[in-house]
Amino acid sequence: MSYRDFREWLDLLDKRGEVKHLSGASWDLEMSGIAEIVYHEGKSPKPALLFSDIPGYPAHYRTLFGILASIGRISLTLNLLGTEVGPTGLVKEWRAKTKGLSLIPPKLVKSGPVLANVQTGDQIDLLKFPSPRFHEMDGGRYIGTGHAVIQKDPDTGWHNLGTYRVMLVDRDHLALHIIETQHGATIMRQKYFNHQQDMPIAIAIGIDPALWLTSANTLTPFGTSEYDYAGGIKNEPIEVIEGQYTKLNLPATAEIIIEGVCHRGAVTNEGPFGEWHGYYANLGLSSALEPLIEVKAVYYRDDPILTCANPANLPSDYSLIRAFTSSVGLWNYLEAKGIAGIKSIWCHEVGNGALFNVIAIEQLFAEHSRQVGLLASRYGNLGRYTIVVEDDIDPANIEQVIWAITTRNLPDEAIQILPKCRSNSSDPAISIEKKRRYKDVSKPLVAARVIINTCRHLEQKGSWYPVARVNPQFRTLILEKWHTQLSDLI
Secondary structure (H helix, E strand, O other), X not given: OOOOOHHHHHHHHHHHOOEEEEEOOOOEOHHHHHHHHHHHHOOOOOOEEEEEOOOOOOOOOEEEEOOOOOHHHHHHHHOOOHHHOHHHHHXXXXXXXXXXXXXXXXXXXXXXXXXXXXXXHXXXXXXXXXXOEOOOOOOOOEEEOOEEEEEEOOOOOOEEEEOXXXXXXXXXXXXXXXXXXXXHHHHHHHHHHHXXXXXXXXXXXXXXXXXXXXXXXOXXXXXXXXXXHHHHHHOOOOEEEEOOOOOOEEEOOOOEEEEEEEEEEEEEEEOOOOOOOOOOOOOOOOOEEEEEEEEEEEEEOOOOEEEEOOOOOOOOOOHHHHHHHHHHXXXXXXXXXXXOOEEEEEEOHHHOOOOEEEEEEOOOOOOHHHHHHHHHOOOOOOOOEEEEEEOOOOOOOHHHHHHHHHHOOOHHHHEEEEEEEEOOOOOOOOOHHHHHOOOOOOOOOEEEXXXXXXXXXHHHHXXXXXXXXXXXXXXXXXXXXXXXXXXXXX
16 A cells, blocks of 8 residues: 555645645634535535644644545555546446455554554543534544544454544543444444443544545445455555553554543433534433443544544535445445446545445346335435436436436326335434434334336336437547647536
8 A cells, every 4th residue: 555554644644735825714613614614615626634733732633624525545545546437436446446356454563553542541631632513513532533443342353443533531431422333332322231241342534545445434344344445445454552451452653542431321411413424413412321432542643643534414524425425335235136227326525425325237128226215215224315327327417317307207296205114223214203212222114215216117128218418429529629629617
């Protein structure tokens, strides 16, 4: 790989001009407000935002927003050509590369840069880091948004890394929020709490972007460690140290690591928090009782960088990477089901890679498109709208998709509603009252999903209306002839 750790990766981006340095912004709403404006309204490619000189903190304590919010940064992390092929081309390129991906377990080392500073006992003070308050109605400051929570299956030794949000409670306590359908919730409840055991836990911040990409998205099945998958991405093992308190494997080159324990039955108020879809969707503006983390040790590099993801009204600094990984995951899922004819997939940023998913197919037989839609609608927790288009439509181009929806099939034939599909407590379309009926973390929540089949009837192909558009060969000739004059437009 072209970088060793997070800092080398950041230096490479800086040299490419993909980092915007900002000085003097406050941790209280200002950093996140700037990030929201840039990623929601700014021109692409959108840079990573590196904040320094944060009032009330040492000048060299920094925060970074927009870790993987550009095709270029995703490409660098995965060692791909993505800036040349665009978002759907990047999906295809990554799927081709992962056909030969081998899992590489982490390498245990004796020390690492994260051990430059060690705090235990009365020395611990989590308030020394410039954790942001992201939104005006948030219930607290969040140190864990662009991070990885580390757990271990006590039966198998498997290490799970997931991006489950972490709120500051005080100097040495944190609140942990894990959605009930995620791997971390299964480990916590079924492997520890249901057996009357406390759970050792760690939070790693400022980790190798390949490891964060893997831990923040659904790329690995239950039982496969994100350490192993990230090692496969880099084609070399992730270096880890053994936690002095938890005995967990911890990233040796992380910026900050927090070790602690979740005591069974110990809870605290967490939130409210503006979530990935742009809503306060757990219990609205009410806090919820979530597991309390008692912090036992803190490790951090000199001049640490706190990595942040700012969920907000979409698109956000986190939605592009979600769109990319969800598109890869959905395509892999359909391929594993034996579905042929898939040409391209894009799970749109406006749905954060979960709510509005478009699949382009080459129709191979009657009702092929309906089969694809039905299977695709079952992928993941919140596949609210699944749209199937023909392969002359770019699924990443929302205007082309809407054109296909409005012109290629009649609504009574195109739209199919599937009732009572699985959902979870982050669903903003399920009422607060319904969520409050269930006290247990595993809420039996359901919601409908919609399939929109825009594909024209295959048996009528000979009588399809011709499409009025520039043909690909003539388009190429025009671009070659007019390249200079059009370079600033296209």
